[in-house]
Amino acid sequence: MKVVASTKLNRAMRAMNESKAFGETSNKVYEEAETKVPQEAKTLIVVASSDKGLCGGIHSALSKATRKKLLDNPNADLVILGEKCKAQLQREKSQNIVLSFGNVGKDIPTFTEAQTVADQIFQLPKQYDNIEVLFNTYLSPVSYDQKTIQTYSVDSFSESANFSAFEIDDEELPNLREFALANAIYWALAEGHACEQSARRNAMDNASKNAGEMIQKFQILFNRTRQAVITGELVEIITGAAASEES
Template sequence: MFSRLGNNAARSAALQSRNYATLRDIETRLKSIKNIEKITNTMKIVASTRLSKAERAKNTARTYIANDREVYSHAETAPIETEEKSNLLIVVSSDKGLCGSIHSQIAKAARNRINELNGQKVDVIAIGDKVKTQINRTHSENLVLAFNGIGKETPTFTDAALISDEILKQGKEYSNVEVFYNKFVSGVSFEPTANPIFDAASIEQSPALSQYELDQDAKVPATLAEYSLANAIYSALADGYASEVSARRNAMDNASKNAGDMITKYSILYNRTRQAVITNELVDIITGASSLD
């Protein structure tokens, strides 16, 4: 009899030990999820406060690029057809993550364009570490230049001009230049977009360029081409930044909601486990008391 009681007591003690361990595990997990929810909520608030500033920069940059395109449209500028095709793809992203699929989508659009230009010379310039990493995985032989330190603050034209100057210092000429970026569509969507850039030769041979009062200087087309490149990069940076901040806000909002659901689930599990532990302790007390009678 005493042996049976001893075995029952041992099993009861082992069960209580497992219950207490499970309870501590659930409590630890619950605290961890609550901390994560605080972080994601904070990041959502930060992204929300940055979004209005990002949209203002995006609207300003779009005004610049719209006027730029209007000039070339009136001048009837068109790319010059050459026998040997050489292409430059400038892919704009950033260094920061936690913003959904925004980096992978622009990298995918660039890879698709590289595959379309199969057989032609294609150089890629990556602006932002995220897209650089993804392009480097599949087309490292095409990557000729990369920039980082992108996406920390709202982009300015000065940032774009500095990047443009570094690109021009390469001293390479291309028959086709395209800037790939994430175009801001709405607060919940963006679209990978390509913006072609005209070179100095194409601008110089524009049929209706004479309607503009330009100085008789041979450097004017080259200056316009340099400005257009910086302008396109600025517009891409601003649009991409607005898309990224919006995507990060949405991603953190979803993460906070998921964390809230998990907190509810683990709170219920914690309470049920705690009740089970208390019930087992009461059973043990009653069993022990009855055995003494």
């Protein structure tokens, strides 16, 4: 499994770099416009997890970060991508979950999948001023952290301080928001997939080392037991021979 994860990690890294370029470029529009979240905004948190395990505590860390966000904003709604975080969060935060998706993480994510998720989110009955995409960000082959990408509503963007610097027609603003959310989800899924493959490789490497150490310990125990049995048999033979000579 370590070899398989190492092979998949190279492909996942390429997909992560491509999606990151799209996501950062899309978010730069909001940064240049100095878009801000209004007070008492309705917030939706999209948690980018997966269905697969055997990758250490990567899903637990994401669930922990989600709980921390809900402490600051207990009325925020959740959309969960993947069964792992859903299983961890629905026990205590089921009232916050409004939508969930399965069959996530089986292969490298695509923009089509992200666009489908974004479409389903915009079909929810509630309108959100702020949509935050929470995911695992890749730091190094042995470390990762949790990161949030924000996408804003049409009203929030149109009320930005530098909105006038962008020549965007009003009828195009909803399309821009949906495209920005799809880019953010695509980035989150791709980078989360790379983190998962890296964590899985490390977990399998640690499992192999632990198994090797366990085999070595049992080998030593086996040799000691074997020597003790042989020594006991020799003592019995010598004792019996000595008794025979005396008799």
